Amino acid sequence: MNCSPVVFTDAEGFKTAKADGSLRQVRNTAMLPGAVSVSAMPDIHHGYGMPIGGVLATGGSDACISPGAVGYDINCGVRYYSFNISKEDAQSFMPDLVKSLYRAVPSGVGKGGDIHLNAKEIHKLLSMGAKWSVQAGYGTEADLESVESAGRLDFADSSKVSELALKRGADQLGTLGSGNHFVEIGYIDEVYDEPTAELWGLKKGQLGMMIHTGSRGLGHQVCTDYSRSFKKAVKKYNIDIPDIQLACAPVSAQESKDYLGAMGCAANFAWANRQVIGSLALQAVSDSLGGVQSNLLYDLAHNILKFEEHNGMKLAVHRKGATRAFSAGHIELSGVYKKTGQPVIVPGDMGRCSFIMKGGEKSMELSLGSACHGAGRKLSRKEAVRNARGRNIAAELSAQGVHVMAADKMSLFEEMPEAYKDVQVVADIVSGLKISEKVVKLKPLCVIKG
DNA sequence: ATGTAC
Numbered sequence: 394m395n396c397s398p399v400v401f402t403d404a405e406g407f408k409t410a411k412a413d414g415s416l417r418q419v420r421n422t423a424m425l426p427g428a429v430s431v432s433a434m435p436d437i438h439h440g441y442g443m444p445i446g447g448v449l450a451t452g453g454s455d456a457c458i459s460p461g462a463v464g465y466d467i468n469c470g471v472r473y474y475s476f477n478i479s480k481e482d483a484q485s486f487m488p489d490l491v492k493s494l495y496r497a498v499p500s501g502v503g504k505g506g507d508i509h510l511n512a513k514e515i516h517k518l519l520s521m522g523a524k525w526s527v528q529a530g531y532g533t534e535a536d537l538e539s540v541e542s543a544g545r546l547d548f549a550d551s552s553k554v555s556e557l558a559l560k561r562g563a564d565q566l567g568t569l570g571s572g573n574h575f576v577e578i579g580y581i582d583e584v585y586d587e588p589t590a591e592l593w594g595l596k597k598g599q600l601g602m603m604i605h606t607g608s609r610g611l612g613h614q615v616c617t618d619y620s621r622s623f624k625k626a627v628k629k630y631n632i633d634i635p636d637i638q639l640a641c642a643p644v645s646a647q648e649s650k651d652y653l654g655a656m657g658c659a660a661n662f663a664w665a666n667r668q669v670i671g672s673l674a675l676q677a678v679s680d681s682l683g684g685v686q687s688n689l690l691y692d693l694a695h696n697i698l699k700f701e702e703h704n705g706m707k708l709a710v711h712r713k714g715a716t717r718a719f720s721a722g723h724i725e726l727s728g729v730y731k732k733t734g735q736p737v738i739v740p741g742d743m744g745r746c747s748f749i750m751k752g753g754e755k756s757m758e759l760s761l762g763s764a765c766h767g768a769g770r771k772l773s774r775k776e777a778v779r780n781a782r783g784r785n786i787a788a789e790l791s792a793q794g795v796h797v798m799a800a801d802k803m804s805l806f807e808e809m810p811e812a813y814k815d816v817q818v819v820a821d822i823v824s825g826l827k828i829s830e831k832v833v834k835l836k837p838l839c840v841i842k843g
Numbered sequence: 844a845t846g847t848a849c
Contacts, residue, residue: 441844464844465844465845466844466845467844469844502844502845502846502847503845503846503847561845561846570844570845571844571845571847572844572845572847573844574844607844608844609844609845610845610846612844612845613844613845614845616844616845617845696844774847
């Protein structure tokens with residue numbers, strides 16, 4: 394190994410990481426050329442090459458880039474809006490709201506939306522990111538201040554995105570996708586950090602909306618294309634790696650430059666996508682509840698590669714199922730977030746709860762400014778379906794006061810609460826380490842899924 | 844995650 398990897402978890406989490414092979418994947422990741430820091434969060438589970446919940450930073454003369462360390466859903470991420478309305482005032486509208494959200498936001502595998510981008514527009518969008526959506530009328534300029542990196546990676550180069558990837562993305566802007574992607578309306582159930590919550594405009598009982606999705610078919614195709622190219626690069630540059638799924642190339646290699654250009658485009662597409670979905674969903678909320686004011690708290694990427702400076706070194710930081718969690722005072726933060734640390738949004742599962750945290754005081758030191766991104770799967774999709782067979786998950790959730798609609802019944806099986814670890818445990822582990830610290834707990838009221 | 848296996 395080129396560095397000593399660290400897994401932040403408890404005894405139970407360590408056991409499951411060993412059992413599902415993700416611990417071995419952590420070790421494999423630390424064997425990549427130029428790896429200077431490898432860590433994994435308590436939501437760690439097995440992924441393609443590198444585990445979900447992992448952070449890999451490479452630097453120095455051997456630094457490499459690995460598409461498998463970003464993953465297939467490039468810039469999968471999450472955003473949260475707070476509303477000026479309380480749970481009590483909104484609760485009775487939920488059965489109607491879930492339907493109007495479902496109508497407003499196209500969801501499901503392969504699903505396209507109402508926005509069709511011609512060649513010129515898609516290239517423009519891939520360069521501009523979230524700003525393209527704002528200029529097209531989805532949301533406001535002010536939103537961009539609450540998006541990580543202002544919703545744009547500047548090294549995006551759309552000439553590096555294949556025709557097939559462009560084609561797959563052309564009608565998927567403003568669509569949710571499937572799997573664990575969702576739009577959820579919920580409320581703040583508990584406040585842990587009053588001063589921060591107040592600075593962020595959050596209070597107990599307040600209604601809000603979380604959106605979780607990524608770059609859809611476009612990003613998936615970028616990863617497919619470049620996984621192929623990097624497998625060749627491994628031979629070409631004679632790189633010794635323990636798992637071909639971690640195929641990598643030197644940062645300076647043409648393959649890496651091309652991947653970074655394309656990955657940046659997929660990241661920008663995802664930010665543009667969440668910006669559009671936010672706008673569509675807010676319209677549905679206003680239609681159902683009648684004139685609601687909203688404020689975008691933050692939008693975070695959790696599958697992405699960025700160049701950051703840590704301890705005086707320029708590093709290629711790959712976060713895969715791990716979110717950025719910069720501490721208070723970080724140079725890349727601005728406004729109130731510079732004072733508090735950045736928001737860290739940690740979705741749980743459909744039935745239990747989620748957390749909004751802040752970048753903790755130890756995150757820079759322990760995990761290169763990174764934290765957990767969610768609960769983490771406990772059961773594989775297949776196991777979850779087996780356990781859910783014959784049950785009516787929507788009815789079970791409804792009995793708990795959570796209204797759910799999904800494009801595919803199977804996805805409710807795969808995504809049922811028991812398929813996930815308890816996010817409370819995950820949040821407590823990172824809180825205890827001061828990687829990220831709890832600000833509020835959210836509870837769901839209605840959810841739409843792909 | 845994903846036109847859920849080219």
